[in-house]
Amino acid sequence: MHMYMAAAAGASTPFNFCRQVPHADVFSSWMARRPAPHVGGSGSGAAASFAPTFGAAALRQHLDFFDYLSDDQGGPPPPAAVPGPSFVPPPAMAPVEPIVPDAAAAGYPRSVAAAVVAGEGSARTTDRIAFRTRSDDEILDDGYKWRKYGKKSVKNSPNPRNYYRCSTEGCNVKKRVERDKNDSRYVVTMYEGIHNHVCPGTVYFAAQDAASGRFFVAGMHHPDLN
DNA sequence: CGGGTTTGACCGGCGC
């Protein structure tokens, strides 16, 4: 029999959240509904790896907050696809607003957005994801450490847009945060890139070998909970 | 003193 213990250490999380925060269920619900090719340029790995970290329980929490991004016109089309025939939205899941490709939603140059809309994966050079949460606090604690490098007022919006970069050396993940111009109760967050480092504060579970008594890293998730 | 924030300047893409 193994004895498990938690060790404070980093863990390689493929996408941008490494901590279960009140906002995370929004992200995961969105990930579950989102067609994989839009999630990351390298494929569906991000979605597949992310889902176990934020499970069904998370999906059932914090229902009053929302879901997902809006585009600059505020009238995105309905979701084009739902990944996997077996996916069933949790009964209490908050209504999900229509999904549009994140590049278009994030206000990227029209050429890039159009390429993403058209499914031209080669046109994009980074992974981008955007979503919207109802929050008084614009800074959601996603477990990573961010450094603000810019603030800009954007046209047609009364709210400024803030620019953040991952503080970890060598990691060029960025995020933009701004209040929804149509409803300032909501915060629109857009991530760009994949962290290339472990997440500060993520818990590893270590296991002890009964024979030798030695500890070893068993993974990010408690084996009994897998 | 080191690291993060602020903020005006600068730059490049895009539309006209």
Next chain:
DNA sequence: GCGCCGGTCAAACCCG
């Protein structure tokens, strides 16, 4: 070519 706009830079500043 010009102007607008979004994104980034970097110096000054702030804070623990």
